[in-house]
Amino acid sequence: MKTTILFDLDGTLLPMDQEFFMKAYFDALGKKCVSLSLDAQAMTGAIWAATKAMMKNDGSMTNETRCWNVLGGIMGDAIAGKKELLTSFYEHEFCKIGDFVTPDPRAKQCVTRLKEKGYTLVLATTPLFPRVATLERIRWAGLSPDDFSLISTYEDFSFTKPNPEYYREVLKKCNKQPDECLLVGNDTVEDMAAAKAGISLFFLTEHLINQNNTDLSAFAHGDFDALCAFVESLPDVN
Known part of the structure; x- marks a missing residue:
């Protein structure tokens, strides 16, 4: 589960x-x-x-x-x-x-609903920035750093996307098995690497980066409305 x-x-x-x-x-x-x-x-x-x-x-x-x-x-x-x-x-x-960035309210909607359902949330952004910069970008998205149990930053990580070892490092730090996790991302190179670590995927297609024209039919995918519906369909975590 x-x-x-x-x-x-x-x-x-x-x-x-x-x-x-x-x-x-x-x-x-x-x-x-x-x-x-x-x-x-x-x-x-x-x-x-x-x-x-x-x-x-x-x-x-x-x-x-x-x-x-x-x-x-x-x-x-x-x-x-x-x-x-x-x-x-x-x-x-x-x-x-951040004054020039417009957040999508559906991001907060998805995060809030997942927290209500009892899911652990991890911000798996490639750790090239200092923590202070990553926390700032979270706020640009209309979210709070407190929404996440783990936030990957350059102070704490020793790999980056698209190296599958980055995702294994995430799993180790949050003490989770691959089959317990699902990654929501938009880049078929950087985020696809999670599959090599055994993590399931949902590709958000509104801002999709698909340089290799990867076929997404084998993965859950869709726009933000589809993501919201997907989140709503997930069972509560006991």
Whole structure:
């Protein structure tokens, strides 16, 4: 019996124009870098390199450690001692990007109904961001961090999507077996990897990312109204 629902964030619980988000994110981060006397262009390149390194992480260290090892290796003395100042960007400037994000009220409807039914909820967003940034993006979706028993962030995880080991790490941290869990996601590459870890899937099609034209007929799928109906059809958890 399913007892636990894993939710992707961007494009699933949080409607997201990725192109707009990335531009707004790096514009704001660039201004923060300038205020810290850092070369914004060099820092942008370093962050992309760190992101790639985290996506190849092998479990030997947290994504946070991997990220800052790469940033330090590229930026050297320029970034020394500035981790806390850079992290403060997510507490102040980053939150303003949320002013341009419109939440879908059906996300909260689904989350609320699942909690009423007794399900454990996990936010299974790929852990490339600090916790403070992930909590902020949860709020952009009209939700509360308290809605979730586990939230994956770069401080606590050592893999990322689409590595199936990321999902195994989620299972270990929430002490669940694969057949107890179902993932709701919108990316047929990043979220499909959950199936390799034995986790069932529901693909949300309203913001579907399907670069490989994957046939979804073998999986539960549909728009947000279909997801709401699916949630309503689930039995209560004893």
